[in-house]
Amino acid sequence: MNNKKAHIAIIAIFLVFTFAFSVLFFAIPKTDYSSTEKRHLAQMPEVSLENFFSGKLTTALEGGTQAGYIADHFPFRSFFVGLNSYWNLGIGSTASNGYYFAQDGYIITKPSQVNDSDLVLSRINQFSASFDEVAMMVVPSAGYMLQEKLPLNRVDYPDAQVYDYILANKAENISFCDVRDTFTQMHRQGTQIYYRTDHHWTSEGAYAAYREVCSVLGQEPVEREAYNVTTYNNFFGTTYSSSGYFLRDPDTIQVWENKALADSIKVSISEIRDGEEVTESFDSMYFESHLQEDDMYPVFLDGNHRLVTIENSKAKTDETLLLLKDSFAHCMAPFLAENYSKIVMVDLRYYAEDVTALAQSEGVDKVLMLYGMDSFCTDATSFANLVFY
Amino acid sequence: MVFSSLTFWFFYLPCVLLAYYAVPRAARNWVLFFVSLAFYGWGEPVYILLMLFTILLNYVAGMLIEKAEGNKKKRKTWLILSVVANLGLLVFFKYSGMIVDTLNMLPFVNIAFEAPGLPIGISFYTFQAMSYTIDVYKEDTKVQRNPMLLGTYVTLFPQLIAGPIVRYKDVADQLVSRRESVYQFSRGVMLFLVGLGKKILLANQFAAMWENLGGADAQGLVARWAGLTALSLQIYFDFSGYSDMARGLGKMIGFDFMENFNYPYISKSITEFWRRWHISLSTWFRDYLYIPLGGNRKGFGRQIFNLFVVWSMTGLWHGAAYNFLLWGLYFFLLLVAEKLFLGKLLQKAPAFVGHIYALFFIMIGWAIFNFEDVAALGEFVGGLFVPADGFMSQNSASVMLSYLPVTLAGIVLSTPVLRVLHSKLEGKNVLFVLEGIFAVAVMFLCVASLVSDSYNPFIYFRF
Incomplete structure (x- = not known):
């Protein structure tokens, strides 16, 4: 190889790469919305002298507290995000963005760093004093139940200590439902309790937990033979999209539907739009449009909403259940709907009103708190809503 | 603007290279002068004025020192004035907050003062500009009569905000008679x-x-x-x-x-x-x-x-x-x-x-x-x-x-x-192959990292 040619080749490699991406950036069509990230991508700022001199243009293009336009719309963005995750995996990091690259295709959330469980529990205790009986379940972390699938270099999960703390410090009228033994047994038998590509539990896991909850609530669980199980492929959930481990296979998601209830269900979803409460009603607990998306878990009750009520005219009892929950409850609530004529589901992250007053006006008979370990350990702010009214 | 950003790499740099090599040699320093000002102004456009002032200050100081040839006292006076002015700006923009805070620790002193924002790179370009005037004074270099060339030297975007602190006498010749080459x-x-x-x-x-x-x-x-x-x-x-x-x-x-x-x-x-x-x-x-x-x-x-x-x-x-x-x-x-x-x-x-x-x-x-x-x-x-x-x-x-x-x-x-390894392979073809592989790998991985900084899934957001 001629020496000068070699130098030209080096220059060419650099210039072709550089100019190719600058041209592609303008050439490829822009999308407004990133479905893996579930957010709107940055908008092109207005190019004006005023924006330039105020520094707004720079921030909007390059990003400041929010993502910048250029990085958000860079050509082959997901390829590069994936490359970065796998490169870091290759050079020793066993996690990406807080998710472990685990065996068997699992991507598992790292243990929560913050431990607010004492504050959260004291707020729950205080709130429970207004009720005769409260049932409570904290779903164990996927990483805690599936330890042998985790990479060797990892941090311990705090679940055992948190459970000990809850059992020792919970108010007396709280019946705590510990699902760990059941899950351990199911896991040994090879039942999949958590999704590989999402941080939630599977319908199998939720159903087993439902049976445990029923025993605490004094309800008769519906037998699994009653359900029609439909399996959907290509489920790319939250741990998949957040980690950037884009070469992992998708998981499947199961919808367990009791056909006997097909015409007796009414779901009301309340939203705040422009300061007004708007309630929409549906005749199913399953929102099948979400099965077309990467993240299919919102098929259950349409994902996170501040206030959702499920009414069942053919329920086994005519009782009303108040369900304080995070998204783990979404795939368990349909099971519970067969036992209660009305379930009032409140998501404290978005419901900024007096919950005790709501319980009174709804004539609540039972209360169930259902939270994932992560919310329970980190989200003291949301639980503050329980007591500061 | 920083070099390690997508903006610099994929937007600023291509424009600069195109503009630089498209114009005739005589106009290249003009190109550099303007693109460097744009580079500097990208983050904080207001401070372009400060930089232009620094250039003017040292340009005039250089001319005055040159004009006072033979008059040692006069030359020294101009030098001292220019050094004081340069350092004065640096002290005002960089150290005034620290000085006032220190004074306020003394009893009975309570100065209300809001420190100005720190113009990026001021420590670097002030030192560079000063080196010009001092070199002229020491007769280590000739005075620069073209303010644009002095401006190009002070603002030159590669070393503007984090060095190296290039001394004027080291690049004076390159400013006017450099020859770019493939190598x-x-x-x-x-x-x-x-x-x-x-x-x-x-x-x-x-x-x-x-x-x-x-x-x-x-x-x-x-x-x-x-x-x-x-x-x-x-x-x-x-x-x-x-x-x-x-x-x-x-x-x-x-x-x-x-x-x-x-x-x-x-x-x-x-x-x-x-x-x-x-x-x-x-x-x-x-x-x-x-x-x-x-x-x-x-x-x-x-x-x-x-x-x-x-x-x-x-x-x-x-x-x-x-x-x-x-x-x-x-x-x-x-x-x-x-x-x-x-x-x-x-x-x-x-x-x-x-x-x-x-x-x-x-x-x-x-x-x-x-x-x-x-x-x-x-x-x-x-x-x-x-x-x-x-x-x-x-x-x-x-x-x-x-x-x-x-x-x-x-x-x-x-x-x-790596330097030792590189010099062992000097002149061998395999070195170019390795360099090529290195270049491609670094470019992909760096873009991956820069793009990932913006990747921010909003898991809990309602939409």
């Missing part, structure tokens, strides 16, 4: 990519490692040493990476700037360290402060005093806070000790003793550099020797293990291993 451009590409890789693939990893270990709050003796190692590697790869990028970009437009870092962590003494670390700054202080003060020619006592002044200033140059002054004086003490007796002892001792000694004090130095709060510094440094809170937590062990490969790579790459 120089390809070396520029490689240097730029080496620097980019150092910054993004190494320094950013070490920054994350320090952060993940808890930074100042790292728990346990071993974790603190690991954190300090990460910090030391981060500072080196960040700064030397930036200098490499600057030199590489300079080569792409026909300039050769001096090497700014020469494997400082392989030093066997602190004296050697400062000959290898941020060379352009040490050289500046030597030529424009230490030697004019008399250097070592006026007796030992005066030399110590001169060193004291130089190292106080070197410390403060790095930042307007007392820990930087402390950092400078810390090196002053070590350097004086080496001049007095330690240097001779180290020479007699086996090499590894010198290495351990130098690295130990360099690392403690970075702790001083990093902590503005003296109490926090004391606590951190104390924790390096007394395991009051144990050796490491499970979390920090896991972090250290995760970053072990990149730490080892960083340690190896802060020695001249």
